[in-house]
Amino acid sequence: MVDVFQGILMAIFQGIIEWLPISSEGQLSLLFVNIFQMTELEAVTLALILHIGTMISVLWYFREDFLQLLDKNSRITYVMIFATLGTVLTAIPIVLVFKSYWEEITLQLNFDPGILFTLIIGVLLILTGIILANQPKQGTLEINSISRNELIKYALIVGLAQGVAALPGISRSGMTITVLLFLGFTQRESLRISFIISVPAVFGATILEFILNGFSIGNKGLIVGSVEFPFILLLFTIALTAIIGIITMSGLLKLKDIPYDKFCITFGIITISIALLLIFISS
Numbered sequence: 001m002v003d004v005f006q007g008i009l010m011a012i013f014q015g016i017i018e019w020l021p022i023s024s025e026g027q028l029s030l031l032f033v034n035i036f037q038m039t040e041l042e043a044v045t046l047a048l049i050l051h052i053g054t055m056i057s058v059l060w061y062f063r064e065d066f067l068q069l070l071d072k073n074s075r076i077t078y079v080m081i082f083a084t085l086g087t088v089l090t091a092i093p094i095v096l097v098f099k100s101y102w103e104e105i106t107l108q109l110n111f112d113p114g115i116l117f118t119l120i121i122g123v124l125l126i127l128t129g130i131i132l133a134n135q136p137k138q139g140t141l142e143i144n145s146i147s148r149n150e151l152i153k154y155a156l157i158v159g160l161a162q163g164v165a166a167l168p169g170i171s172r173s174g175m176t177i178t179v180l181l182f183l184g185f186t187q188r189e190s191l192r193i194s195f196i197i198s199v200p201a202v203f204g205a206t207i208l209e210f211i212l213n214g215f216s217i218g219n220k221g222l223i224v225g226s227v228e229f230p231f232i233l234l235l236f237t238i239a240l241t242a243i244i245g246i247i248t249m250s251g252l253l254k255l256k257d258i259p260y261d262k263f264c265i266t267f268g269i270i271t272i273s274i275a276l277l278l279i280f281i282s283s
Contacts, residue, residue: 001221002229006036007237010050015244018054019173019195019252030121030271042225045209048202049222049229053241055202058195061246065196075143076196079155083197086159088204091166095208098167119279122271124167128174129264139184143193154183158193162201172198174264191253 002010013028028050032043059066068074143151161179165172173194180190209215216223221230229237 002036002227002233004233007229007233008240011053011237011240011244014047014050014054015057015241016248018051018057018245019249038227039225042227045215046224046227046229048205048209049215049224049234050237050241051202052206053238054245055199056238056242057245057249058199060242061249062192062196065192066199075148075151078148078151079143079193080197080200082152082155083159083162083193084200084204086156086161087163087197087201088159090160090163091201091205092163092208094163094166095205095212116275119272119275122268122275124170125264125268125271127268128171129261129266129268131174131178133261133265139181139186141184142186142189154180154185155197157183159197162197166205171264172201188253195249 009031010028013031028047029043032038032046036043038046065076068076069080071077146154158176158179161175162172164170165175176194176197177190180193181187185193215225218228221228222234223229
């Protein structure tokens with residue numbers, strides 16, 4: 001059962017790293033697998049549920065933008081619709097394949113599946129770092145500075161990229177911000193669009209997990225595999241995540257030129273080294 005200390009640690013972790021291009025889902029999964037001794041699928045599902053807190057952060061921080069969704073002709077409405085469509089096209093196949101084949105693959109291993117999970121995340125972190133290292137200098141485009149047809153095309157492209165981040169270890173924000181910068185958007189507009197389109201993605205991913213029976217409702221709390229998360233503690237954790245998320249998101253929007261690429265590559269190398277060491281020890 002998840003305790004108060006674990007809940008607070010989860011909230012701090014998710015609230016801070018969600019906005020950084022280092023894959024909060026991947027890092028939370030590593031935390032859950034290696035520290036809390038959860039299975040890989042339990043870790044991924046629980047990490048996804050915690051994204052509800054940071055989704056609330058986005059809804060509050062960009063509440064004026066979301067109110068524009070009431071106008072079906074607003075530009076932000078087109079961004080949300082077509083980015084979400086692109087995300088669905090790539091994310092659902094990835095999630096279904098991951099869930100279908102992960103257990104089958106790990107049954108063939110002669111070492112702990114958690115080690116393979118750690119190794120994969122390390123590789124994907126390095127890939128994210130390489131992508132970030134090659135992102136261009138910020139452009140000049142903003143949502144209101146391009147035609148509606150261009151906006152639809154760009155929204156669909158960034159949505160397809162967002163869907164790839166369904167893999168734990170691939171950063172959603174890293175993928176979307178990099179693609180938006182490549183398309184020529186300003187840094188601040190790239191951050192803004194990336195945060196806004198995360199809301200339907202997180203909501204949809206949570207619903208998909210529910211459909212795939214990733215978790216269930218027990219008498220005392222949410223049950224993910226063999227892990228029980230008490231209702232009151234879950235609500236507290238989500239609320240704390242939202243508060244921390246608003247604070248860190250506000251700070252990030254004011255910062256520039258953070259070397260995320262070097263961080264991702266370095267952290268990825270360390271993660272792979274640890275996984276290889278564990279394989280060597282267990283063999």
